[in-house]
Each structure stands twice: as C-alpha cells, then as structure tokens.
Amino acid sequence: MAKTDWTDALPEAARAYLEGKRLDEVECVISDFPGIARGKAVPAAKFARQSSFHLPESIFFQTITGDWSDDAAEEGFVERDMILKPDMETATAAPWTADWTLQVIHDAYDRSGAPIPLAPRNVLKRIVALYHAQGWEPVVAPEMEFYLVARNIDPAKQIEPMMGRSGRPAAARQAYSLTAVDEFGPVIDDIYDFAEAQGFEIDGITQEGGAGQLEINLRHGDPVKLADEVFYFKRLIREAALRHDCFATFMAKPIGDEPGSAMHIHHSIIDTQTGHNIFSGPQGGDTDAFFHFIGGLQYHLPSVIALLAPYVNSYRRYVRDYAAPINLEWGRDNRTTGIRIPLSGPESRRIENRLAGMDANPYLAIAASLAAGYLGLIEERRPEPQFRGDAYDSDEGIPRDLAAALDVLEGASAMTELLSPEFVHVYTAIKRAEHAEFLGVISPWEREHLLLNV
Template sequence: MSDWNNNLPEAAKRYLEGRRLDEVECIVSDLPGIARGKAVPASKFARQDYFHLPDSVFYQTITGDWGEAAGDDGFIEKDMVLRPDMSTATAAPWTGDWTLQVIHDAFDSAGEPIPFSPRNVLKRVVDLYTAKGWKPIVAPEMEFFLVARNTDPLQEIKPMMGRSGRPAAARQAYSMTAVDEFGPVIDDIYDFAEAQGFEIDGITQEGGAGQLEINLVHGDPIKLADEVFYFKRLIREAALRHDCYATFMAKPIANEPGSAMHIHHSILDIETGENIFSGPQGGETDAFYHFIGGLQTHLPSAIAVLAPYVNSYRRYVKDHAAPINLSWARDNRTTGIRVPLSGANARRVENRIAGMDCNPYLGIAASLACGYLGLVDEIRPSKQFKGDAYAADEDIPRVMGDALDLFDGSKALHRILGEDFARVYSIVKRAEYDEFLQVISPWEREHLLLNV
C-alpha cells in the first residue's frame, strides 16, 4: 500500500494538506452499527494490506454479551481478513492529532465475503439489482435528539439546555429559532461534515424537544450507508463538545415523537440512466407499483431489522409522527409508505418504517430487498389510501418477539439478504431480547409490587 496516500478522496487530501498524518482508524460496522476495529500508526497502515479481527464481533449483542451464532465450528473466534476500502477514507476531525478513518470489508481466510458483515449484506442486495440492469438510488433522512447528559440510567432522559439557558422546547417543528438554540452544536456538525467531505442537504427542527433532522443528498446505497455510519459518530462527537448527548434511540423521551431514518428509493435503468418508476410520458410505471407492493408484502418480515430493539416499537404510536400500518399514498405523511411530490425524473418511494436506531447498512439493505422482491415477483400494492392513515387498522408488530418470528419465517427475505446473515441476526437479536426480559422495570415495581 505504498501509494495509498495518493489514492485518498479529495476531502481527506485537503484535510491533511501541509500536515503529518499520525494515526489511521481501521473500522468495520458490527450488527448494531458500532464501529469496531483498530487504531494504528500511519506508518504501520502504509505497510499493511489488511488486518485481522475475530468473527465474534458480529455475534455481540448491544449489551456486550454474545449470541451463540458461531455455527458448526463452535465459538473459536476465527480471524477475519479486513481489507480497506480507500474510497471511504475520511477525517476524524474531533481527535487531538491528525487521524483518518477507513472503513474495511470483511472476508474469511479463503477470500469470501463474511455473509453477516452488514456492509457485505448491502453489497449483496445491490449486486442483485445490478444483475437485473438496475441501479438503486437512496436518500436517507436522519432524525436524532440532543439531550442533557444522562449518566444514571435510572433517570429519565431530558432535553438539552439551549443557548437561551432554557431546556429545548417541543412542538416547534421547522422553527428556525429552535434550530438556533442548538447553534454551537450544529456549527460543529457542519464543520466536521465539511472536513469529512459530506454534503448535508439540510437541517431542520423536528417535533420533539431537542429533535433535529439531517437530510443527505441522494446517491449510491453503499456510499450513503457509509455516510450515515460516519454521521452517527460525527454528531455524537459534536454534541459532547457542548456538554450534551446526541442519541439515535428510536424513542428516548416518553410522550415525544420518535426518531426515524426515512429512506427514499428510486431505481435507474443502468443502460439508459432513466428512472424506471416513470414512463416515457412521465406517468407511473408497473415497476413503481411493484416496488410499493414489495414493501407492503415483505416489510412486516423485515421490521426486526428496521426496528432492531425493544425500544424501537415504542415509536409506532398513533398520532406521534410515526406510521402504524403499511398503507401507501401520495404526499401523505400518515402512511408507512409515502410517495413525495416530485417531477417524473425524481419519482421516488419513501419508506417511513425504519427507526434511526437501525444499522444503516442493514436498514437500507432490508428496504431494498423488499422492493426487489416486489419488482421480480410483480407484486401489486393495495389501493392508495385516502385520508388519515392513523384512522386505519394497525399492521406493524408491536413487540420485538413478534417481529423476530415474522423475520424467521420469511424464506424470501432470507434468500435476498443471505441465509447465514438471517441465522446470525436472529440468534443475536433473540439473545438481546432474552436479556431484556430478565430486567424488571420501574413500571412493574410501581404497579405490581403491592397490587397483584
């Protein structure tokens, strides 16, 4: 890798211009989306083509425990080969020295992609589209809360203190004054994003107290998933500089809206570059309807991936800005599947089900997988919903166990995401769910201790 310095993205080159690189963080996303890896001196990184991590990083639960997912060989923690994707090299501008981060891809000793590495799962789905002559385009929206420091898990999460000296207020969606309350944090988010070469399409105040949304410019699914992966760390670091936390929990504060990662999709014909959702005269095509049909049919089985924790299901509350069913409609934010206003070239389908707590690689992969099945199986959607979809029946699982049962039963989804991924994911998530069920909550102590 002697010439690796010459192959850096332009933003990384600008960041290092006139400076000496000290360290490189070699990272990979685990199932929850936590960056795992090693930090190495720049001189060592220049000499290495790969490094090793045990495959057990993909069997770890969010609590640090382990799912028994190692397979026939047993839990022997085999080494994986992690190879850098230098197109992902980007600054870590919050560090005390000059540091780059580089996302790596995971392979086994025979050179085959590790099937339960989240980035590899997304690559697998994109390759299926490519084989059909299609190029998927996505645009994720990232919602998150800025909250006061919370060092005691027994204490409720509270909104952060704004610039005015007052706690962040709720019910101020799209207020520029509310955005100004977080000005210093947002300034650092912009500065970090610029140093890392990321383009922000906009920042808005959402409906919750201290809740913000960042929109990213549409593009390649793998590149956008990389950016969301990086952005989560970037935003957390910016918040810590100002004595607050950034949280991507789906539902951090009771009686406030939850945080979603809405995913906009369109599909281009690789040969022509045209959007297959629009016909020659600009009308909606069969492919457009089939994609929606695939989402409606298969999203119930994918929700365990899009809503990966017990907390995720607290977000699906009627009249709290999150969907409660898989109805679809044009320009209607109460439905789980929305078709935004756009011209024919930009016609797209928005999946509003995914929570911001999902792994971005897996969330985008699962959503695209559902749409892909709709396209290849030519699934027709229900009729467009008219009116307020909160008045309709709920058809989204309300607890993690039910969602995992649906995921385990979906052979079609396993075929697209990969059988081995589906096996490992289910085992790890069931281990997490079992851990949760061992915890006795304050609600149980308050209402059951002396009353039952």
C-alpha cells in the first residue's frame, strides 16, 4: 500500500519504521484501570478511513480478574459506548509483531464530545489542565523497576529469578553491577531495539537490589507523554522477555524475600511565562513553591495511596529497611524518606515521590502525585521539618492495606473533586470488589498454620 497523507504526518520514529514497508495493521488502544491495553486491531486501510471507533465503557467496570462490580455503574450495567479518537502524536511501532503494525493511543469521549472522566489518560489530563490554568508546566520523570523471572504458569508455584546467559539464576544484592546486567544482555538488547523503533529515549538501565530486578530511567518531560511511554514500555518489556523464555513482571512484590518494584516519580514545575523552575529562586535557593509542593505531598499522598498501591500485593512492598519508604518524611539525597530531594542544580531542582509502585497505572499514579502537589501549592501548605538520618525509624504515615487506603480516598473531598467524583466512585467500587475476591481465597499459609493448630 502506498503511503497516504495520514502516514506522512506520523511522528518521525513511526515514519522511519515504515520506510519502504507496507503498513498492515493499526492497533487502536486505550488504557483501562490496571493499565492493560484495550481496544481493536484494524487493517491499515480501514484505519485511514475512520476518525473514531466505539468501545463500551464497561472496560472500566472490570476487576483485575475479569469479574464485574455491580456497584460501579450508578445507572445500572448498560454498557454505553465511548467514542475513541486517535491521538496521532502517540503513533508508534509494534516491532515485535510478525507484520508491520502501528499502535495509536486513543482518548475517550461521550456523545456530547466531553472527555470520559473514567479514562485514566483523561484523569491525568484533567490534573495537568489545573497546572496550566495557573501558568505552570508540570514536568515529570518516572523510574521503572521490574523483575525478569523464570516462566511461571502455575499460580501455586513461587516465582523464581530467570536463568542468566551464564546458566545460573540471577543473583540478588548486586545493585548497580554491570556484570549482573550482562546476564540479561539478550533481553536488554531487545528492549533497546524495541525502544529505538518506537522512538523512546532511555536515560539508563541499572541492576537493582533484587534477583533479576532492573530499573529503566526515562528522560523528563510532559506528564501525559511520559505516562504514554510507561504504558507502552510495560508492553514492550514483556514482549522482549517472552522472546527469551522468561517473564517480565511489574508486580509490586513478586518474590517474598526480595525488594519490591517501585515507580519513583520526579517532579518539577516550569513557569510558562519565564521558563524558570518555580522550585528555585533568583539566587538559586529553595522557593515557597518548593516547600508548598512538599507539604502537599505530605498531607495529601495518604488519600491517593490507593492509586499508587492499587492491589493487595502492593502493600507487601511497604516493608521497613527493604528499599520501600513507608513514611511521608522528606529529606535531601536520602533514600529512606518517602519524599526525596535528589542532588541537582537550581535549574533542575526536583522532588521525588518514592511511594508509587510499579504495579500502578502510570496515568493514575502521575495524576495522583501531581494532584497532591497541586493542592499543596494552592493551599500554601508548609511541610514538616526536613528529616535527617534513617527515616525507617520514623512513624509510618500511609495506609498499610488496600481497604484502609480506599477509606482514606473516599473521605478526601478535595482530592475527589480534583480527580472527578465519578472516577473516584467507580475506582473505589472496583477495588473493593477486587479486595473481596482476594479475601475469598484461602492461602497456603493459612492451611499450613491454621488447619490443625487453632
């Protein structure tokens, strides 16, 4: 098929991917609550003729197990259609497919043209618009931690590290080891190749503290664009792993005696008129806005832990002295605090939220973190004094299980208004249904220790 006008307007990386090739298929995708890509795959010729397509809003009423929550839809389960329109700036390759395929992220609208408040990308756009209304441009940089593990098709079997190219299982406690990274060389090579084909720039890959645990850092930029990249990267990494007989998992705590996987989120804010970082003053010092953003995170993050830690497994990551802060302290260059100020010059001064898990939906996690900081700026909220020393010795400051986190979210009126009352209603209903499903499963620990002993 000869190139048509719409392919000529594709992003540069997508055009380079298709150079001299015949585009076969376009995957029209949208993120659901877990961050799974939902949508339709259509022939390229059909995509060229359509400006939108329909998908039922019920994709937001499903639990992670595929069941439905009757409490989520206030008007009953009618499965109304959403109108999905492509954001062509997100068009990118699907380089693992057998034919020449593009992926395009779509935005969801109702029949009147209003954004669907349940769509995670719309939730993030809603928060970013609040910043823009104040003359601010929020900037984020996510860090993605994940494990490469041996194939596991038996849920009763414990997850094990993958076998490295040396023929030995991936070793633990080898943080920043280049030798450990080399063990996964073929998988990492495919990750780099896929990322290049999709036009994504990786800032670095490092070995983390867990056996088979890696971290990928992305360049800072627009929150929606970076959330799109994390959304795409999860699929990209999974596909690269499958090529080498292993799984990539983004579970917050896949292996009991290993560290969990986080999605640390770095924030800074640019004044749209001056182009300056509002966290730094004329002489390079900390500004009131810097402290107010920290204050907002300290005060409001408990109300969005259910978005940063969305599953029962997420709370297994919050363990003292296990590389996962369980506090709301802030400190400079201190990785034991939940809120860290990395080493940087005035122009790049930023604030890192270390509480989010890698199992979180990137759109919702970034939206929640930005919303907490935004409220701090608007309320001019002052933070607690800077913490010095080992913050694992400080008081715990966050809900410690999903049910408690949902209670806090439902009681947070200011945060609910920012995220959208309809979204919070549906999200909490789905998560309570998931929690109920989990409580209906009897674990091996219970059978081992309670069956004959109580």
